[in-house]
Amino acid sequence: MSEPLLSLDGVEKSYPGAEAPVPVLRGVSFDLAGGETLALTGESGSGKSTLLHLVGGLDTVDGGRIRLEGRDIAGLDEAGRARLRRERVSVVFQQFNLIPSLDVAANIAFQARLSGRHDPDWTARLAARLGLEDQLRKYPEDLSGGQQQRVAIGRTLAARPRLVLADEPTGNLDEETGGRVLDLMLELVAETGAALLCVTHSPALAARMDRRLTLTGGRVA
Numbered sequence: 001m002s003e004p005l006l007s008l009d010g011v012e013k014s015y016p017g018a019e020a021p022v023p024v025l026r027g028v029s030f031d032l033a034g035g036e037t038l039a040l041t042g043e044s045g046s047g048k049s050t051l052l053h054l055v056g057g058l059d060t061v062d063g064g065r066i067r068l069e070g071r072d073i074a075g076l077d078e079a080g081r082a083r084l085r086r087e088r089v090s091v092v093f094q095q096f097n098l099i100p101s102l103d104v105a106a107n108i109a110f111q112a113r114l115s116g117r118h119d120p121d122w123t124a125r126l127a128a129r130l131g132l133e134d135q136l137r138k139y140p141e142d143l144s145g146g147q148q149q150r151v152a153i154g155r156t157l158a159a160r161p162r163l164v165l166a167d168e169p170t171g172n173l174d175e176e177t178g179g180r181v182l183d184l185m186l187e188l189v190a191e192t193g194a195a196l197l198c199v200t201h202s203p204a205l206a207a208r209m210d211r212r213l214t215l216t217g218g219r220v221a
Contacts, residue, residue: 004031012063026218039206042215057081094168146177
């Protein structure tokens with residue numbers, strides 16, 4: 001049996017409280033295979049976004065291990081975590097997080113250029129698949145919410161990451177637009193062979209994933 005792309009083993013995380021640290025994650029363990037899609041659900045405050053930030057190298061664990069392609073990323077220093085985000089892991093944020101001063105074409109290519117993986121042909125194909133070929137010279141402020149989220153997905157996939165992390169990727173979109181954006185994201189993630197870990201409150205979105213895990217009180221239910 002091949003080694004999982006992503007493996008979490010006993011991951012713990014607490015944040016400072018008024019009198020004592022407040023535990024958020026209490027020994028979370030699961031695996032994610034290459035090419036697999038996984039929904040992470042749970043009530044607000046259950047630790048979903050915290051877990052996503054840990055996997056993406058945006059924060060550090062207090063205990064346990066996170067391995068990506070067999071390498072323990074929990075112990076990486078700040079430079080190592082930044083390199084991880086450039087080269088192997090990409091995040092689709094609920095708030096889009098596009099760069100206002102860059103046009104659509106430059107936003108899509110941004111992470112790929114940072115990682116040294118810019119492929120103009122792949123970027124052009126992505127833009128076409130996302131229905132953005134006529135929007136490339138526009139700026140984020142000129143786009144609808146659905147268009148901005150498609151740009152964010154294009155930026156995420158342009159560098160061909162091994163792992164895509166999505167934090168409520170359709171949370172700011174109406175149901176119809178969100179459904180179309182989700183369809184495109186799943187198609188393109190499958191095309192690149194990346195794994196997808198998606199935090200969501202939406203039962204409909206979770207049902208589209210290969211598997212679903214629920215966090216309750218900082219533990220996998």
